[in-house]
Amino acid sequence: MEHKPKLAVSACLLGKKVRYNGDAAEFRALTRKWNGHFELMGVCPEVGIGMGTPRPTIRLVNNGESIRLVNPKNGDDFTSPMLEYAQIQADALVESGICGFVFKKDSPSCGLERVKVYREGHEQATRDGRGMFAKVFTTLYPHIPVIEEGRLTDARQAEHYLARVHFFSLWYQEGLKGWTAKAIIEFHNVNKLFLLSRSPDAKRRLGRLIAEGFDNGNRPETVALAYMTEAQKSLNVLTKSGPIAHAMESVLGKLSSNLSKDERQEMLEIIHDFRQGLLPRSAPLTLLQHHLRRCHIDTPIHQRFLSPIPLSLGLMARV
Ligand code: SF4
Structure with a gap:
């Protein structure tokens, strides 16, 4: 049975009143x-x-010393209970x-x-805050991929975010077996093309992070955590078509000796059209997948790049 990654969600987004x-x-994209x-x-x-x-509604208020979570009508301050709850709930x-x-x-x-922060005693707000619970969570656990639902209405943002979640899920599953130096290096190796396609510098930076971590005598689980923290930081920026097309060309390079001149030319043209925005990503990916299977040179490295999320999520046709 397919492993289902656990996804925490603000409860109101799940239809809870x-x-x-x-x-x-x-x-509804999430719930249905x-x-x-x-x-x-x-x-x-x-x-x-x-x-x-x-x-009653509450808001973030800057009193000049700190940002508080308060009821503006009567001044009730919920900062301490929220900070305490956030730490306990984030850990759980x-x-x-x-x-x-x-x-x-919002x-x-x-x-x-961009959450509103009000100046104490004023009705003007600046949109530069972060919700108090979200701030505690992301500060304590920067290696976990987070997003607001507003961004998920865009298919490219949604595909990229869910690819980050699946990448994390594979790392988490691997960690349950117990991290070793060999397992971290293997994980990085299997995901190198995926990383190259999403954040070109990340692959090299993460390789160096692993090497330095072990040179410094760090434990494997410490290196693995630093690895995922840095990886998710790099993946936080939405990928463009250029790096993805570049990764496709890298797969084509591995295939070249098995393809005829015409097949290779056709593949190059389809990748070019994708890069120009004339074709969806699924067009070159499907053809590459076909050639890899036909030539029996399919590997986990290719699969991580070619199928970063399940097809049935319905997003690949829209990116
Ligand atoms: S606190 Fe969060 S989960 Fe609860 S209603 Fe507000 S936005 Fe939704």
């Missing part, structure tokens, strides 16, 4: 399309600290084996970026 006004904010591929775990930090539903989620977290945008608790 936990928002301040008693509503939900269901994100991708739910078969992930084990979705809803988390509502505001309900978690006992605020109940419905409840990571302990349970989550491979990513989808946060609700929320003073869950938003990842």
Whole structure:
């Protein structure tokens, strides 16, 4: 049976009626399309600290010394319970084996970026904050891929994020067996083409990080954690078609001696058309897949690059 990565999600996005006004904010791509591929775990930090539903709205307020989470109507301050809850809940989620977290945008608790921060005693806000729960989570666990649901409405962003989650999930599964130096090097090797296609510098940087980690006498699990932290930092930027086309050409290079001149030319033209935005990514990937199978030179390295997410997620035809 296919392993389903665990994905933590702001509970309102799963259709739970936990928002301040008693509503939900269901994100249907998650609940109706991708739910078969992930084990979705809803988390509502505001309900978690006992605020109940419905409840008064709260906001981030900068009092000149720190950013607080308060009810602007009566000044009730929820900063301490939220910080305490966030640490305990983040630890519990990571302990349970989550491979990513989808946060609700704009929320003073869950938003990842551009959340409103008010100056104390004023109604003007700057959009440069991070929800208090999300901030604690990402600070404690920077190796776990996170995103806001707003970005997932774009197919390229969604494909890239879910590829990061699957990459993390493979790393997590490997870690359950116990990290060794050999396992880390093998993991990096199997994923090198995937990394090259998503963040060209990351492959070299991560190779160096592994070598330095062991030169410094670090334990394998420490090196593995530093590896995933750096990898997810690099993968946080959406990939462009150029590096992906470059990785396709690298696969073609391995195939070349098995292809006729016409077949090679055809492949080059399709990759070129993808690079120019004239064809979807699936066109050259499908043809490369076909040639690799026909020539019996399919390897895990190629598969990690060619199939970074399950086809049935329905995203590959849209990128
Ligand atoms: S945004 Fe976060 S805190 Fe607000 S209702 Fe959704 S899960 Fe709860």
